[in-house]
Amino acid sequence: MENFIDYILQFGHLNKQQVALITSKAKEVSFQKDAYFSEAGKIPKQVGFVIEGVFRGCYYNNLGDEITRCFISENSLMSDYINFEANTASSEYIQACTDSKIIVFSKESWEELSQTIVGWDTMKNKMVQLCMYQKSRSNPVISQDATTRYLEFMDNHPTLINRIPLNYIASYLGITQQSLSRIRKNIS
Structure with a gap:
């Protein structure tokens, strides 16, 4: 949990009560290799933070080939955030590449933090922007050999x-x- 609090504090200031509230809303969960954090066709219901392990974002193209889009490792936020916020079904999977430990927030807990902590939305938006940037910038340039x-x-x-x-x-x-x-x- 300490790594997650350190991660959040990069994006703003929190007092002890706010840190305690965030900690109380989080749940540590273990994932076996190949288990799914989020699946295509289902509405994402949680936001995660990787404590230990590696996940990948992947999808199937129109030929049925599996395409890995990004890797998500320690000290990174993890979510299909656009679909999480819109409450719509995902078109991608987030799958554990290794046995992993993550901190998970349910949609209800994540929203409660926004309603309770002044400035949380600003911090959350910065975290989500970094998460989206990391997912998008990691694609290789296919024109290269x-x-x-x-x-x-x-x-x-x-x-x-x-x-x-x-x-x-x-x-x-x-x-x-x-x-x-x-x-x-x-x-x-």
């Missing part, structure tokens, strides 16, 4: 390389797992 994409991935996500399955990295890079294996072999 596959080796360049992989090298960039290694630079941008050095801690993920040995923590998540290669098929997820290949999906994220827009290449086959065999191509990724070849690239890894050639650069090592």
Whole structure:
């Protein structure tokens, strides 16, 4: 919980009572590898903060291929926030790539914080903007060759390389797992 409070305090000031209220509304939950935090076709009902582990945002394209859009690791907010706020069904999945621990807020608890804590909406908006930015900026540039994409991935996500399955990295890079294996072999 301490990591989450430190994370929030980057975006504004809270007194002890406000921190206690936030802590009382949060619940720590464990996720097994491959479990879903959020699923396509369902309305997202929670906001999470990753304490330990890695998640991925993914969807299926019109050919039925699974596409990994982003990775979400420790000390990051996690939510399909647009659908969470609009109370509409998601078109993407958020899935655990590793066994993970997260802090979860239900929709009711998240909204109660907005109604109770002065300035929470401003802090929340900054957290959500960072979350959305991290999800959008992490997409590889498909016009680059596959080796360049992989090298960039290694630079941008050095801690993920040995923590998540290669098929997820290949999906994220827009290449086959065999191509990724070849690239890894050639650069090592």
